[in-house]
Amino acid sequence: GAVVSQHPSWVICKSGTSVKIECRSLDFQATTMFWYRQFPKQSLMLMATSNEGSKATYEQGVEKDKFLINHASLTLSTLTVTSAHPEDSSFYICSASLAGGPLTDTQYFGPGTRLTVL
Amino acid sequence: KNQVEQSPQSLIILEGKNCTLQCNYTVSPFSNLRWYKQDTGRGPVSLTIMTFSENTKSNGRYTATLDADTKQSSLHITASQLSDSASYICVVSRSNDYKLSFGAGTTVTVRA
Numbered sequence: 001g002a003v004v005s006q007h008p009s010w011v012i013c014k015s016g017t018s019v020k021i022e023c024r025s026l027d028f029q030a031t032t033m034f035w036y037r038q039f040p041k042q043s044l045m046l047m048a049t050s051n052e053g054s055k056a057t058y059e060q061g062v063e064k065d066k067f068l069i070n071h072a073s074l075t076l077s078t079l080t081v082t083s084a085h086p087e088d089s090s091f092y093i094c095s096a097s098l099a100g101g102p103l104t105d106t107q108y109f110g111p112g113t114r115l116t117v118l
Numbered sequence: 119k120n121q122v123e124q125s126p127q128s129l130i131i132l133e134g135k136n137c138t139l140q141c142n143y144t145v146s147p148f149s150n151l152r153w154y155k156q157d158t159g160r161g162p163v164s165l166t167i168m169t170f171s172e173n174t175k176s177n178g179r180y181t182a183t184l185d186a187d188t189k190q191s192s193l194h195i196t197a198s199q200l201s202d203s204a205s206y207i208c209v210v211s212r213s214n215d216y217k218l219s220f221g222a223g224t225t226v227t228v229r230a
Contacts, residue, residue, distance in 0.1 A: 004161075043207070043220040044162070093161050107218065109154075109161035 003027055004096050006110035013084055014118055020080045021113045023094030029074035030096035034107060035067075038091040050077050084117045091115075121145070124208050124221035131198055131228055139224045141191040141208030149213035153182050153193045156205045156223065165193070165206075198228045 003026040013019050023033055032051050036044040048069050050056040056069035066088075068080040077096075081088055091114055095107040122143045131137045143151070150169045154162035166175040166182040168191070174183045179196045195202055208221040 006161075041222075041225075043222045045220075046217065091159070095161075109163070111161045112159065114159065 002098060002108040004030075004094065004108050004110040006092075006094055006113050008113060009111060010114040010116075012116045012118065015085050016083055018080055018082045019084055019115060020078055021092055021094075021115075023077045023079070023096070023110055025075045025096040025108075028096075028098055030077075030098070031074065032097040033071055033077040034095045034097070035069060035077075035079050036093045036095070038093060038112075044093060047079075081115065084115070086117045089115055089117045122208055122210050122219045122221035124206075124224050126224060127222070128225040128227070131226070133198060133200060133228055133230050135198055137195050137198060137226065139193045139195075139206055139208075139226070141193070141221055143189050143191070143208070143210045143219070143221075145189075145210040145212055145219045147213045148186065148189075149211045151182075151184055151191050152209045152211075153180070153191075154207040154209060156207055158204070162207055162209075195226070198226075200228050200230060202226060203228045 005024045007022045034049050035047045037047050038044045046059050047062045048056045048058045050069045050071035052071050052074050058064045066082055071077040091112050093112040095109045098106050125140045152167045153165045155165050156162040165177050165180050168175050168184045170186050181194045184191045205223040205225050207223045210219045
């Protein structure tokens with residue numbers, strides 16, 4: 001149980017285009033989903049926290065207009081990288097929490113999406 | 119500052135041998151500590167989770183220990199296999215919010 005999927009698993013796009021990444025909780029409802037970015041040989045860095053039906057909370061230094069997050073249902077959150085540039089190339093990982101609310105810390109991670117911007 | 123430090127940064131071991139990875143943290147207030155295995159190009163997969171009152175937790179050939187007083191944890195891999203080659207990440211969560219503090223990981227390479 002507690003399986004999280006991401007689509008696509010990898011994507012290559014031209015500079016200036018937008019890319020949408022989907023994160024789905026397959027066998028549970030996730031009130032809260034998290035988006036992380038990981039550069040090579042570095043730790044996961046939290047980008048934003050999204051709660052179903054409300055606006056996402058972005059970490060300091062993350063541009064909310066560039067990284068659009070939509071959490072329209074309890075099983076789906078999307079991250080759209082707008083006007084992508086080569087420096088946005090990274091490994092994007094989502095996670096979903098079984099129980100919602102500010103005190104939850106049980107996160108299940110997706111397999112990640114490799115984004116390469118040419 | 120809530121930090122998680124892991125050592126070593128990387129290590130190479132021969133198949134069948136044991137190894138121990140270290141994690142020191144300053145995260146407070148402490149909720150739990152998890153060890154994750156992350157294969158290259160994949161998302162992290164949970165190996166163990168320990169709360170304040172737990173000193174050790176095993177998952178097959180993986181055994182994690184926790185000393186909440188010294189804020190140290192270790193992950194011991196017994197009889198390593200080639201499939202153990204991965205990055206092992208120590209993650210600590212606080213009891214007052216949902217955010218996780220990640221270590222940079224230890225890259226383990228098992229060679230035949």
